[in-house]
Amino acid sequence: xxxxxxxxxxxxxxxxxxxxxxxxxxxxxxxxxxxxxxxxxxxxxxxxxxxxxxxxxxxxxxxxxxxxxxxxxxxxxxxxxxxxxxxxxxxxxxxxxxxxxxxxxxxxxxxxxxxxxxxxxxxxxxxxxxxxxxxxxxxxxxxxxxxxxxxxxxxxxxxxxxxxxxxxxxxxxxxxxxxxxxxxxxxxxxxxxxxxxxxxxxxxxxxxxxxxxxxxx
Numbered sequence: 001x002x003x004x005x006x007x008x009x010x011x012x013x014x015x016x017x018x019x020x021x022x023x024x025x026x027x028x029x030x031x032x033x034x035x036x037x038x039x040x041x042x043x044x045x046x047x048x049x050x051x052x053x054x055x056x057x058x059x060x061x062x063x064x065x066x067x068x069x070x071x072x073x074x075x076x077x078x079x080x081x082x083x084x085x086x087x088x089x090x091x092x093x094x095x096x097x098x099x100x101x102x103x104x105x106x107x108x109x110x111x112x113x114x115x116x117x118x119x120x121x122x123x124x125x126x127x128x129x130x131x132x133x134x135x136x137x138x139x140x141x142x143x144x145x146x147x148x149x150x151x152x153x154x155x156x157x158x159x160x161x162x163x164x165x166x167x168x169x170x171x172x173x174x175x176x177x178x179x180x181x182x183x184x185x186x187x188x189x190x191x192x193x194x195x196x197x198x199x200x201x202x203x204x205x206x207x208x209x210x211x212x213x214x215x216x217x
Contacts, residue, residue, distance in 0.1 A: 002026070002028060002029040003028050003029065003116060003120050004029050004047070004048070004050045004051070005022060005028055005029065005030050005050065005051050005052075005053060005116070006030075006031060006034065006040065006047060006049040006051070006052045006053070007030060007032070007033045007034070007053050008033070008034045008035075008053065008054035008055060008058070008066070009054070009055040009058075009082070010035050010055065010058055010059055011055075014055070018053065019033070021112065021113075022113075022116070025113055027117070028113075028116065031049055032047045032049070036058055036059060036060060036061070037054075037060060037061035037062060037065060037066035038061055038066075040052065040054060040058075040063075040070070041066055041069055041073075044070050044074060044077060045073070048074070049077060050076075050078065050120065051078045051079070051119055051120065052067075052070060052078070052080070053080045053082060054067065054079060054081060054082065055081075055082050055083070056081045056083040056090055056094060057083070063081060064081070064090070064093045064094055065097070067079045067097040067098060067099050068097040068098060071097065071098035071099075078100040078101070078119045078120070079097075079098065079100055080099065080100060080101035080102075080103055080115060080116070081094045081101065081102045081103070082103055082104075082105050083102070083103075083104060083105065084104070084105050101118070101119050103115050149210040150210065150212060150215055152194045153191065153195075156177075156187065157187055157190060157191050157194075158215065159216065160173055160177070160184060160187040160188065160191060161191050161203060161207050161212060162212055162216055163176060164188065164191070164200055164204055165207040165208055165212065167204070170184045170185055170188065188200065
């Protein structure tokens with residue numbers, strides 16, 4: 001079954017180039033073109049394409065806003081965003097808007113065909129040049145989330161919690177940190193309250209689950 005494709009770019013020569021490229025392949029059928037986001041939304045409503053190949057930067061309403069509206073109105077329509085530059089914020093905005101693919105305009109013709117084929121099979125696709133950025137951002141966000149888990153604890157409380165997670169008693173912690181046992185008891189009570197957990201076991205599980213050891217200075 002041929003993929004019905006709508007091409008969206010504010011430069012007619014780009015649309016012409018994309019159309020001539022895709023029409024060399026019998027599995028693709030370019031059913032329409034649009035030069036703006038608003039026109040893209042209207043033509044998606046009327047033509048019901050399988051895939052919209054859309055420039056991320058369009059005059060007026062951006063391609064990202066158009067993508068979000070198209071995906072919301074037509075959940076079965078896949079949107080591939082085209083861009084000239086691998087910009088991090090644009091990339092994540094496109095993903096949040098529901099784009100199925102994010103491809104650099106410099107992509108080779110065969111790679112664009114493969115991208116369309118992948119998206120047609122229901123696979124999400126990112127250009128290899130930006131895939132690494134996604135994983136870096138995901139890892140960075142994960143690290144920030146973990147670090148924020150202990151944001152309300154003082155350094156001394158973190159040290160106490162680490163020893164709690166190792167199964168140490170208050171007396172053992174006091175000896176290791178050169179503190180009074182009553183002081184350690186107060187630290188533990190404060191830690192439980194700040195982490196909103198009920199007992200030492202829950203605090204220990206929280207510490208291990210959020211990789212506390214990585215945030216001890």
